[in-house]
Each structure stands twice: as structure tokens, then as C-alpha cells.
Amino acid sequence: MKILFIGDIFADIGRRVLAERLSPLVKEQEIDCCIANGENAAGGRGLTGNLAKKIRKYGVQVITGGNHSFTIPDNDVSFMDEPHVLRPLNYPPGNIGHGSTFITLENGMSIGVVNLQGRTFHNEQLDCPFRTGKLAIEELREKTRIIIVDFHAETTSEKLAFAAYIDGLASAVIGTHTHVQTADERILRGGTAFISDAGMTGPEESIIGMNAEPVIRHFLLQTHTRFEPSSQGAMLNAVIVDVDDASGKAHAISRIFERISFS
Ligand SMILES: [Fe+2]
Ligand SMILES: [Fe+2]
Structure with missing residues (x-):
């Protein structure tokens, strides 16, 4: 089975890239399943x-999330219950949504997907992603061996x-969040594929998605002004x-x- 994993879809540019490029790419590469991180899709x-509906229509089967998963601009959280939308599993119980x-x-094959969030330099109060993640993978392995x-x-x-x-225990561990693609893709000894970060699908001329000027000002002045995609x-x-x-x-x-130039 060939699985395409798309790095964080960023704002309208990221969605336009998917609308234009995903379907031909799936055909060219004979992809069976497409997973995309969608935590930055809304602005x-x-x-x-x-x-989420649009992203699914472009050809994504499962949308994963991250630290922005609980930011829902229109406050309608109902889609978080759908089986093809994930947020990190290791948030405390009681939060909306699910993490695996x-x-x-369509080809009859099954796949398990787990979404976790790291704690280092991030939210250190989260449950342990190692223990939580391993347990979720072991549970999924009772139903399928293909786990991302x-x-x-x-x-x-x-x-x-x-x-x-x-x-x-899993087919692949794919890093997301930094929006910078790393060049360390490899297959580990036990057969798990790995990359530190898949990168970002969005505006390349940016500071990880945002216009550069306010971000530079933030670093220079240590005060926060509004960042725009x-x-x-x-x-x-x-x-x-x-x-x-x-x-x-x-x-x-x-x-x-x-690099995509729109037709
Ligand atoms: Fe992101
Ligand atoms: Fe993130």
C-alpha cells in the first residue's frame, strides 16, 4: 500500500495547492491512501x-491535527467527532474529538492512524505521548498492521x-509542526519509516507560513503584533x-x- 502524507496545510494557499495538485499526484504515484495535517488550514x-469537508473532497482520507486543533474559528465543533478528523490523542480526557x-x-484495505503531540518546548502538561501512543498502536494492531x-x-x-x-509496531512515524521539511527520511531497523518533519503545504515565501515583517518585528522588539498568512x-x-x-x-x-504555479 502506498500512503501519501501531506505536511501542515497552511491557509488558503495550502488548500489551493491541494485543490490543484492532489488528484494528479495521487494518480501519478498510484497512492492508495492520503493523510494530511490540517491544523493550519483555516487562515x-x-x-x-x-x-475539513473541502480537504476530504480534494482526496484526503484522514486529517490530523496538532497544537492548533482546538482553535475552531467558527466555533462549530461537531466535525471533530467524525472518524476521519483527528487531534492529538494525549490531551487530557474530556476534550472534544479523538486521537486515533x-x-x-475503497480498495477494501484498512489503515490505522494515530495523532500525538510532543511535550518538549511545547505543552509540557500533556499526557506522555510515548506511553499513550504505544498503547493506541498496540490496540490498532489487533485490527490492522498498517499504522501511520x-x-x-x-x-x-x-x-x-x-x-x-x-x-x-507502526508502518511510519511522520513528524509535523515545524513547517520545515527535514532531509532525514529513513527506515528504522524494525521496519518503521521515519522523517522528523514532512514540512508545510502553503506559502514558501513566508516565515513558516506567515508574512515575514511582523515576525521579524516580534523578534526585534519582543512585542507581538498580528501575524497574517x-x-x-x-x-x-x-x-x-x-x-x-x-x-x-x-x-x-x-x-x-x-513548487506550484497556479494555472
Ligand atoms: Fe502547523
Ligand atoms: Fe503545530
């Missing part, structure tokens, strides 16, 4: 039910340590993981970094 922060899912694809983890975190070490911790330089960042259907182990992982 750079959060997601809405309408946007099991879906059956979106580990949403700041540090490369936390993401790689998690992948090493569960190596052989950039609309310059569209790109698609993703990885393709090729997984053995029976064992769930990864055969290959490859990066995609495409």
Missing part, C-alpha cells in the same frame, strides 16, 4: 467543518526517540511511504517538495 490557525482512528479504504503516526512536535529528538521506541510562493511538502500490505513494515519512504 493559518485551526480548522472548520467546511474546510481505523478506516477501511503523525507525531506533532518541536524537537527532532523527541520525534526520533518515539519512532525508535515503537520501531516495528503569506500568499507568496506556493509549495507542496509531503512524503510517500510504501508499506508491505501483510506485515505493515515500510519498504520505502520518499520526500516530495514541489
Whole structure:
């Protein structure tokens, strides 16, 4: 099975990239399942039910989240209950939504997806993503061997340590959140594919999605002004993981970094 994982979809540029490029890419690469991180799809922060619907229509089967998952601009949280929308699993019980899912694809094959959030330089009060994540993967393994983890975190070490911790139990651990694609894709000894960060699908000419000027001012003056999404330089960042259907182990992982000019 070939799985396409798309790095954080950022604002309207990111969504335009998907509208234009996803369907041809799925055909060219013979993709069976597409997963995308959607935590920045709504104006750079959060997601809405309408946007989730659009992203699904472009060809994404599961939308994962991160630290912006609980920012829902139109306050309609009902879509968070849908099986194809995830937020990090390791938030305290009682929060809306869910952090893992099991879906059956049109070709009859099944896949499990787990979404976790790291704690280092982030929200240190979250439940342990290592223990929570491993438990969720073990539960999913009773139904399928094909399991993809979106580990949403700041540090490369936390993401790689998690992948090493569960190596052989999941098909891939894919890092998200930094919006900067890393060049360290590999397959670990036990058969789990890994990359520290899949990157961002959105405006390349930006500071991780936002216009540069207010971000530079923030660093210079240490005061906060409103950040606005950039609309310059569209790109698609993703990885393709090729997984053995029976064992769930990864055969290959490859990066995609495409600059898009809209027709
Ligand atoms: Fe993000
Ligand atoms: Fe994030």
C-alpha cells in the first residue's frame, strides 16, 4: 500500500495547492491512501467543518491535527467527532474529538492512524505521548498492521526517540509542526519509516507560513503584533511511504517538495 502524507496545510494557499495538485499526484504515484495535517488550514490557525469537508473532497482520507486543533474559528465543533478528523490523542480526557482512528479504504484495505503531540518546548502538561501512543498502536494492531503516526512536535529528538521506541509496531512515524521539511527520511531497523518533519503545504515565501515583517518585528522588539498568512510562493511538502500490505513494515519512504504555479 502506498500512503501519501501531506505536511501542515497552511491557509488558503495550502488548500489551493491541494485543490490543484492532489488528484494528479495521487494518480501519478498510484497512492492508495492520503493523510494530511490540517491544523493550519483555516487562515493559518485551526480548522472548520467546511474546510475539513473541502480537504476530504480534494482526496484526503484522514486529517490530523496538532497544537492548533482546538482553535475552531467558527466555533462549530461537531466535525471533530467524525472518524476521519483527528487531534492529538494525549490531551487530557474530556476534550472534544479523538486521537486515533481505523478506516477501511475503497480498495477494501484498512489503515490505522494515530495523532500525538510532543511535550518538549511545547505543552509540557500533556499526557506522555510515548506511553499513550504505544498503547493506541498496540490496540490498532489487533485490527490492522498498517499504522501511520503523525507525531506533532518541536524537537527532532523527541520525534526520533518515539519512532525508535515503537520501531516495528507502526508502518511510519511522520513528524509535523515545524513547517520545515527535514532531509532525514529513513527506515528504522524494525521496519518503521521515519522523517522528523514532512514540512508545510502553503506559502514558501513566508516565515513558516506567515508574512515575514511582523515576525521579524516580534523578534526585534519582543512585542507581538498580528501575524497574517503569506500568499507568496506556493509549495507542496509531503512524503510517500510504501508499506508491505501483510506485515505493515515500510519498504520505502520518499520526500516530495514541489513548487506550484497556479494555472
Ligand atoms: Fe502547523
Ligand atoms: Fe503545530
